[in-house]
Amino acid sequence: MAAGLDRSQAVHRGRDPVGLRPRLRRTRNGVLARYAEGATSAKGKLAAKGQDALWAVMRKRGWDTDDMCISYVCFEGNPKDVEARKKAVAAIAKKNGAIVLGSGPGALYDQKKFDTPYLRDFLLEQNTVGDVSETAAPWSKLTTVHKAVYDAAERAYASLGKKGWIMSHMSHSYHSGACLYFTFGYVYDHENPYDEYHTVKSAIQQAFIDNGGTLSHHHGVGLEHQPWMEQDISPEGANIMRALFSSTDPGNNLNPRKVIS
Numbered sequence: 001m002a003a004g005l006d007r008s009q010a011v012h013r014g015r016d017p018v019g020l021r022p023r024l025r026r027t028r029n030g031v032l033a034r035y036a037e038g039a040t041s042a043k044g045k046l047a048a049k050g051q052d053a054l055w056a057v058m059r060k061r062g063w064d065t066d067d068m069c070i071s072y073v074c075f076e077g078n079p080k081d082v083e084a085r086k087k088a089v090a091a092i093a094k095k096n097g098a099i100v101l102g103s104g105p106g107a108l109y110d111q112k113k114f115d116t117p118y119l120r121d122f123l124l125e126q127n128t129v130g131d132v133s134e135t136a137a138p139w140s141k142l143t144t145v146h147k148a149v150y151d152a153a154e155r156a157y158a159s160l161g162k163k164g165w166i167m168s169h170m171s172h173s174y175h176s177g178a179c180l181y182f183t184f185g186y187v188y189d190h191e192n193p194y195d196e197y198h199t200v201k202s203a204i205q206q207a208f209i210d211n212g213g214t215l216s217h218h219h220g221v222g223l224e225h226q227p228w229m230e231q232d233i234s235p236e237g238a239n240i241m242r243a244l245f246s247s248t249d250p251g252n253n254l255n256p257r258k259v260i261s
Helices: 002-012 030-038 042-060 079-095 104-112 116-125 139-159 193-210 223-248
Strands: 024-028 070-074 128-138 165-173 177-187
Touching (some): 128 139, 139 165, 139 193
């Protein structure tokens, strides 16, 4: 994943201060790439067969398709500008030892992305919890945050005596940094499901804070993230928010004590 993040940074900063301006760019680690390959609906079977054939060719050429990252890069604009930026990305990929897979994996991703949320209810019926946590950090800290979160999740699973899984992708990127989006899951016990969830979720969130990441990126904050707010924005920042809430809602009528205790 570290190499994938480095290549993503190169793409983002590839043309002067404004970068190559991709409309969408996501980098998936090996676990998530394998998940995406397998989670195919009926209408995507043909595309999946094509991807299977591509993977087979890559394995023959020495690629570890179980560990490699996949980046999806999408542009919009006039044809001349888009073509120029596609060529620039291809040059960066070649320079860094990557290969361009064409539009097939991206088309498969576009077909599947709306299927995934529907798996949650099915998994719950199988006593399996699936949830997400996301953060943002400067480019210089992304690899550290990524490794720390994986290590924290594995320690949490071990403390529960469980074999869980975690996967990640870079969902948003900017000139100064990017968002890392983690998906985790495990088979829960009926006796203490909430305690188990708290153990895993808290371990991941604390790893964000301890390693220079933000408490959240685009999912926002609230009751679940409240215990880390002071660590994220500093005690002074939390006091400013308390003063703001107190002055604008003295009667505590507007969903009080959900963001700051």
